[in-house]
Amino acid sequence: MRVLGEIETDRVNIIDPSELMRPEPKFAAKPVGQFRDYTVDENDPIKERVRRTYELMHTNQTVDFVRAKMEQWLKFDHLKATMKEALIKLNDLVDESDPDVDIPNIVHAFQTAERIRKDYPDDDWFQLTGLIHDAGKVMAFFDEPQWSIVGDTFVVGCEWSKNIVYRSTSFKNNIDGDNPKYNTKYGMYEPNCGIKNLLMSWGHDEYLYRVLLHNKTTLPPQALAMIRYHSFYPWHSSGDYSHLNAPEDEETKKWVLKFNQYDLYTKSTEVPDIEALWPYYEKLINKYIPGVLEW
Template sequence: MTILIDHLHEPGTVEVEEKKVAEEQNELVLDAGFLVPKTNAFGHTFRDYDVGSERKDGVEEFYRINHINQSYDFVKRMREEYGKLNKMEMSIWECCELLNEVIDESDPDLDDPQIEHLLQTAEAIRKDYPNEDWLHLTGLIHDLGKVLNLPGFGELPQWAVVGDTFPVGCAFDESIVHHKYFKDNPDYENPAFNTKYGVYSEGCGLDNVLMSWGHDDYMYLVAKKNNTTLPQAGLFIIRFHSFYALHRAGAYKHLMNEEDIENLKWLKIFNKYDLYSKSKVRIDVEKVKLYYLSLIEKYFPEKLRW
């Protein structure tokens, strides 16, 4: 099922005035008035990989290793192994709690446990889009695949779990963060993989494109193979929310089909919340837990194979 967007929220006069005030106070306003800071937890603009921050060098080293190792053959091996879903059996909420043990080394904006980010994202979406409960749940679960970093899931290195994602099997677009490190990737000089289309064709659809391996693709496989009833837009968001070369730079559009184009509209809405809800504001887990448990019950089986 594809959900079409008939119209986007148009702010009224009062909201426009609130937005002006917020901008003066170094805040951004999302669609229905949710206020967020213009700067990340370190006081810098979001997703600035060049600014001198306490995490800059570590983030760049992360991408150096990531870009060298994320090859077409590596992705195929990971998808085959983890697509078996034989690592563990547990509920969505149990996985949320497991994520407390993970910190994303590729993220230049935040160093809190991931459960904080999940709830911040979901609650921000819930306020602005109260009738789209599938989108609230997508906000909660979009990063659950980061459990790949834990011992029970093979304890994959961070470069194989987090970070911006990109297609493999075709040329690496220059808009990808720290693109220079791809020169040491085995696919970089391979004529089968280093052209605009590579192994793909015009409009083949992103379903048919292999993405660099990590938490996005893994959670997508978990949701799909456990027969979630989330709409296709939700699955699209889960799989491509870290595909910044597409939804921020407009790269790789030549591989998209019509369904991808519709789903990308929802991904761009979601991305604002995934990015700008990152803050030091804490969410009271017990106050919201029952609501999200009800959504999990609506869209997922009680136990999932992981």
């Protein structure tokens, strides 16, 4: 296991179109048409980069792949670092797919947390959730491919939702599509089994959720749901997978949507005074996720 100082310090360029490219109209602060979309344009290098990233994701994220990644990462033997140290590392991570601003991920973390703090001054757990929600992207510093870290998540082990981005073209080489155990409406699941029992495509959401459980966080269940499902757009934005929902999942979705309005629409060129804010957020980290964590 490496300590934080042993991580390579070269900038890691992460493609994450889930942040501003999937606006939910009721939360948008500007007309939805002003946000980038997923139309294909071979002459646009950024759109092509995004499309290729999703094609790799949708080709390779199979049931076997996800289980292998869980076996690899859920030993929690890659890194020992405090949450603050992991977040500071995000200063070396710039989301190249962001169409509006070119800022390190840690700036987005503080923008999200501070906006939540403004609206929910008494809910310190919610503020901290905003700060740490992308911390699972530290996987990028251990040679994990970009398509296995960022972007929208989806269920593996059953037929793919029609509302997954690039759905009509990007899954053509995914071998699970030819497997009768996985390519039907229910696939390997039972009706109304609950989203907590679904196997999700691997990414920073599920990883951070597992890291927090492993390190015995005292964040409430709502916070853990926000972290685990904030990229699960086919479910929380499009309403898909209702046949797999358990009754309690609608309440979970409300919390995830509450969080996503802050995740999606707080990015700007206005950079918070991070150094001045650290003492406040360090107290929250020490309250809910203290000490050196195993990643």
